[in-house]
Structure formats: C-alpha cells, structure tokens
Amino acid sequence: MRFSSVFKALKNIRFRTPSPFSADGEIFAKERIEKHYTIKALESRGVEYAYVRPTAWHGVAPTGDTRTGHITVDFVNKDGQHVTTQHVYRTDADYN
Numbered sequence: 001m002r003f004s005s006v007f008k009a010l011k012n013i014r015f016r017t018p019s020p021f022s023a024d025g026e027i028f029a030k031e032r033i034e035k036h037y038t039i040k041a042l043e044s045r046g047v048e049y050a051y052v053r054p055t056a057w058h059g060v061a062p063t064g065d066t067r068t069g070h071i072t073v074d075f076v077n078k079d080g081q082h083v084t085t086q087h088v089y090r091t092d093a094d095y096n
Contacts, residue, residue, distance in 0.1 A: 010037055011078075013050045020056040029088075033073055036088040039095060047075040047083050057090060067094045 013030050015021065021029055033050050037043065050073050057069040070087035077083050089095060 010034060010050055011048045013052065015052045016054045018054055019052075020054060029071060032071075032088050032090065035092070036073070036086070037075075039092075040086065042075055042084075045075075045083050046077040048078045049076045049080070050074070051076065059087070070094070 010033070013033050015026060015029075019026065029052060033052070037047065037050070053072040053074065055072060057071055060067070060069045068090040070089045072085060073088050074085050075083050
C-alpha cells in the first residue's frame with residue numbers, strides 16, 4: 001500500500017475589523033497566508049485558523065533590502081488558543 005501526505009489547509013482566515021483591504025486585496029492576502037502556512041509548516045504546530053490584524057501591508061524595507069512589506073497574522077489552534085504571531089510577506093523572495 002502506498003501512502004501520500006495530505007495537506008490540510010487552514011480552516012478559516014478572518015480579517016479583524018476594520019479591514020484595510022479591498023475585496024481583491026483580501027483575496028491576495030489570503031493566498032499569501034496560505035503560502036506562508038505551507039512555507040512555515042504551521043500545520044505541524046496545530047494551526048487551523050488565521051486572524052489578520054487590521055493593518056495594511058507595511059514594513060517596506062529600507063534602501064538596499066528587497067523586502068516588499070508584510071501583514072501581521074495571529075495563528076490559532078482548533079480550540080482558539082494562540083499558537084504564534086508572524087509576519088506574512090508579499091512575495092516568496094521576501095522569505096530569503
């Protein structure tokens with residue numbers, strides 16, 4: 001019998017109000033949060049929910065750095081207990 005790993009996505013991503021994002025902005029932010037969830041292996045830490053803090057993309061890097069900014073996200077487990085707060089970046093390159 002052959003086993004394959006199954007990726008369990010986040011059950012819910014919520015934006016704390018007031019959300020600074022347009023509808024399209026929320027879609028992009030959700031895509032980035034799901035990617036971050038994978039990159040940081042948050043499933044292994046029991047994370048099931050993400051709550052985006054009510055700030056727009058911020059923290060653009062100073063001259064000479066290539067980071068394009070981040071949003072701050074609180075990740076919680078199935079019981080609603082806080083697991084970690086992390087910066088989610090706009091691009092994959094920002095994680096290097």
